[in-house]
Amino acid sequence: MNSKALALVGGLMAATALAAAPAKADVKIGLLGGVSGPIAAMAPSMVEAAQLAISQVNAQGGILDGEQLVGVVGDSACNPQGGTDAATKAVNIEGVTAIVGPHCSGAVLAAAGSVTIPAGVVLVTPSGTSPEITGLDDNDTVFRTVPSDDYQGRALARTLKEQGYDKVAVAYINNDYGTGLANSFKSEFEAQGGEIAGYAAHEEGKASYRSNLAELSSGGAETLVIFDYGDGTGLTLLRQALENGFFTNFIGGDGMKSDAPIKELGAENLTTFFASSPVGEKSDALDTFNEAFKGAGGDPDAIFVTTSYDAAFLLALAVEKAGGDKAGVAAALREVSNGEGEAILPGEWEKAKKLIADGTAIDYKGAAGDQNFDEAGDVPGTYALFKVEGDAFAVVSEMK
Amino acid sequence: MELIGLANYALFMGIFIGIYALLALGLNIQWGFAGLFNAGIAGFFAVGAYASAIVTGPAAEGRLGGFDMPFFVGWLMAMVAAALIAWPIGKICLRFRSDYLAIASIGVAEIIRLVVKSEPALTNGARGITSLPRPFGDLPYVQSQMAYLAIVAIVLLGAYSLVERQFNAPWGRMMRAIRDNELAARAMGKNIERRRLEAFIFGSALMGLGGALFAHFNRSITPEAIDPMVATFLVWIMLILGGSGNNRGAILGAAMVWIIWSMSEIATDQLPAEYAVKAKYIRLFLIGLMLQLVLRFRPEGLLPEPQRGKAVADSNRE
Numbered sequence: 062m063n064s065k066a067l068a069l070v071g072g073l074m075a076a077t078a079l080a081a082a083p084a085k086a087d088v089k090i091g092l093l094g095g096v097s098g099p100i101a102a103m104a105p106s107m108v109e110a111a112q113l114a115i116s117q118v119n120a121q122g123g124i125l126d127g128e129q130l131v132g133v134v135g136d137s138a139c140n141p142q143g144g145t146d147a148a149t150k151a152v153n154i155e156g157v158t159a160i161v162g163p164h165c166s167g168a169v170l171a172a173a174g175s176v177t178i179p180a181g182v183v184l185v186t187p188s189g190t191s192p193e194i195t196g197l198d199d200n201d202t203v204f205r206t207v208p209s210d211d212y213q214g215r216a217l218a219r220t221l222k223e224q225g226y227d228k229v230a231v232a233y234i235n236n237d238y239g240t241g242l243a244n245s246f247k248s249e250f251e252a253q254g255g256e257i258a259g260y261a262a263h264e265e266g267k268a269s270y271r272s273n274l275a276e277l278s279s280g281g282a283e284t285l286v287i288f289d290y291g292d293g294t295g296l297t298l299l300r301q302a303l304e305n306g307f308f309t310n311f312i313g314g315d316g317m318k319s320d321a322p323i324k325e326l327g328a329e330n331l332t333t334f335f336a337s338s339p340v341g342e343k344s345d346a347l348d349t350f351n352e353a354f355k356g357a358g359g360d361p362d363a364i365f366v367t368t369s370y371d372a373a374f375l376l377a378l379a380v381e382k383a384g385g386d387k388a389g390v391a392a393a394l395r396e397v398s399n400g401e402g403e404a405i406l407p408g409e410w411e412k413a414k415k416l417i418a419d420g421t422a423i424d425y426k427g428a429a430g431d432q433n434f435d436e437a438g439d440v441p442g443t444y445a446l447f448k449v450e451g452d453a454f455a456v457v458s459e460m461k
Numbered sequence: 462m463e464l465i466g467l468a469n470y471a472l473f474m475g476i477f478i479g480i481y482a483l484l485a486l487g488l489n490i491q492w493g494f495a496g497l498f499n500a501g502i503a504g505f506f507a508v509g510a511y512a513s514a515i516v517t518g519p520a521a522e523g524r525l526g527g528f529d530m531p532f533f534v535g536w537l538m539a540m541v542a543a544a545l546i547a548w549p550i551g552k553i554c555l556r557f558r559s560d561y562l563a564i565a566s567i568g569v570a571e572i573i574r575l576v577v578k579s580e581p582a583l584t585n586g587a588r589g590i591t592s593l594p595r596p597f598g599d600l601p602y603v604q605s606q607m608a609y610l611a612i613v614a615i616v617l618l619g620a621y622s623l624v625e626r627q628f629n630a631p632w633g634r635m636m637r638a639i640r641d642n643e644l645a646a647r648a649m650g651k652n653i654e655r656r657r658l659e660a661f662i663f664g665s666a667l668m669g670l671g672g673a674l675f676a677h678f679n680r681s682i683t684p685e686a687i688d689p690m691v692a693t694f695l696v697w698i699m700l701i702l703g704g705s706g707n708n709r710g711a712i713l714g715a716a717m718v719w720i721i722w723s724m725s726e727i728a729t730d731q732l733p734a735e736y737a738v739k740a741k742y743i744r745l746f747l748i749g750l751m752l753q754l755v756l757r758f759r760p761e762g763l764l765p766e767p768q769r770g771k772a773v774a775d776s777n778r779e
Contacts, residue, residue, distance in 0.1 A: 097741055123556050134730075136726060147722050150470065171686075180469075191587075191589075193585075193591045197592075240581060240586065
């Protein structure tokens with residue numbers, strides 16, 4: 062870099078140093094979101110949900126010794142360039158204690174790799190679903206409140222094996238969704254001792270999949286697992302498999318749980334069709350959150366708002382528990398959500414604060430689920446297996 | 462805010478400016494010297510990043526990798542891979558004139574992006590490659606950033622002095638002659654197709670190197686990084702603002718644009734909280750406005766292309 066540029070950097074740095082000097086007593090949490098970029102439409106609600114948690118904390122006595130919790134919004138732009146830039150500013154310029162976000166997996170991986178892990182700042186992403194985040198060498202500082210893409214495939218594999226399916230064929234659509242699900246399903250099913258008798262990707266939008274199906278069924282499996290969309294190619298695949306009797310049982314991923322197969326093929330033909338899907342787990346926590354978020358002018362049905370809220374509230378609890386010590390936040394985060402202790406629902410800050418002060422163990426029950434982290438900092442999703450009953454889907458069993 | 466935090470932020474900006482300066486230098490060879498309108502910088506950036514990631518990254522099932530080479534081998538491979546990809550593309554596309562070349566290169570970058578996204582055996586698809594080694598990455602936060610900045614600075618200095626040397630050499634004069642008057646250059650017996658291809662390949666190799674430096678800094682590379690906004694158009698703005706045809710201008714432009722890009726967020730953060738989210742869009746507007754102003758009032762850039770020979774011509778006249 063030449064000297065002119067250096068001088069320029071120096072000058073501008075000095076200017077900002079003077080400009081940004083808010084009150085020292087505040088505890089700051091970074092809210093990094095894809096404000097600009099491909100998910101710009103989703104990001105504002107997610108940030109609002111996190112802000113709701115922060116305003117609840119402040120309304121109920123504040124954090125630590127009555128200090129204010131402040132959410133510093135940063136634009137991670139849904140790409141690694143923006144993610145690292147926003148994280149660097151949050152950690153170094155704003156001096157945040159912990160970070161909610163970034164929103165997109167690529168930004169999470171980059172921000173964690175180059176900023177938060179080296180700096181030892183806890184990062185909780187509400188929407189980074191990439192399985193790669195699980196395997197990060199993160200000194201236990203990277204968490205998420207949304208299940209990994211891997212989870213559904215593995216849970217489905219375990220459930221099927223438990224229910225006595227030993228030999229299946231897998232057909233999946235050739236994109237991120239289908240490939241990710243199929244890969245995780247296959248490795249878990251084989252690890253559980255099952256046999257994959259056919260495993261093939263198919264391109265979407267073709268008129269006939271009979272040759273694909275014939276090939277898959279030649280392995281001798283009675284059951285076909287389909288990772289595809291029920292109102293698209295998956296429907297064609299299912300129809301042709303039924304018409305030609307290639308398989309007797311059919312299992313779908315969450316994309317297959319659509320009304321289209323029931324309308325088009327008739328419930329009476331789908332008695333051997335099951336689909337896995339995330340369950341909007343009815344809980345008091347969710348109702349409490351929905352009401353509060355509606356009251357704050359937000360839309361509780363918007364995507365990832367529950368996970369964003371949980372991430373912010375959990376971090377506030379962890380900061381309180383750790384006594385404001387940045388290095389202790391990760392350990393405290395596990396303590397406030399390990400499934401043991403007095404239950405804390407969304408918004409119950411005052412109660413939680415008192416319990417923490419008394420040294421009583423607490424357990425946060427989040428709007429999006431119980432949010433009990435596993436060793437990698439991931440949370441399990443809540444999925445169930447559905448069957449067709451009448452003109453709709455009904456739960457057969459929970460998936461573990 | 463503490464001093465150490467400011468230092469960290471400055472180091473981070475230095476690293477990013479260095480990486481972007483490499484991209485801008487690469488583009489300067491193509492546009493500044495040879496007049497080739499390459500709008501596919503993101504593509505070569507991606508090729509370099511992934512080539513280095515594959516060569517140095519950890520082994521993974523079902524994906525090419527696990528060679529465990531040291532980072533500098535990866536960076537070398539990044540340049541080689543970007544050059545190898547640039548060769549057939551240049552061979553075909555450089556027959557197009559300026560704006561047609563721009564369209565073709567956008568297409569090429571998009572093809573590369575889609576290949577990266579849909580070839581899990583090569584690039585791990587949409588998930589990207591993680592756990593890349595970062596030189597001196599085991600040091601504490603500040604020290605590891607310092608070390609990486611030093612490496613980036615050395616690489617940039619090396620690239621700059623080599624490109625500057627070429628620029629002043631007969632090769633550089635020939636390139637400018639081809640750019641400014643193709644027919645005259647052809648009449649002088651210059652092999653225009655071959656020279657253009659050279660410029661295209663050299664420039665692309667530098668872009669690949671920039672991509673590799675970026676991937677190792679973040680210890681990961683995902684398809685989200687191949688965003689034309691931040692990997693192509695931002696680089697163009699840097700070069701135009703700094704002054705195309707001037708290597709120092711390319712570096713200065715990279716520094717200016719990145720500093721404004723990054724620091725404008727700190728400025729917008731001073732706005733009341735209810736505008737905090739909306740204010741983020743101002744940054745995009747600022748960059749656009751800046752380009753408009755520069756093109757209107759100083760189209761040659763902050764540091765214009767040095768006009769060697771002009772002084773000589775002037776003195777002869779006197």
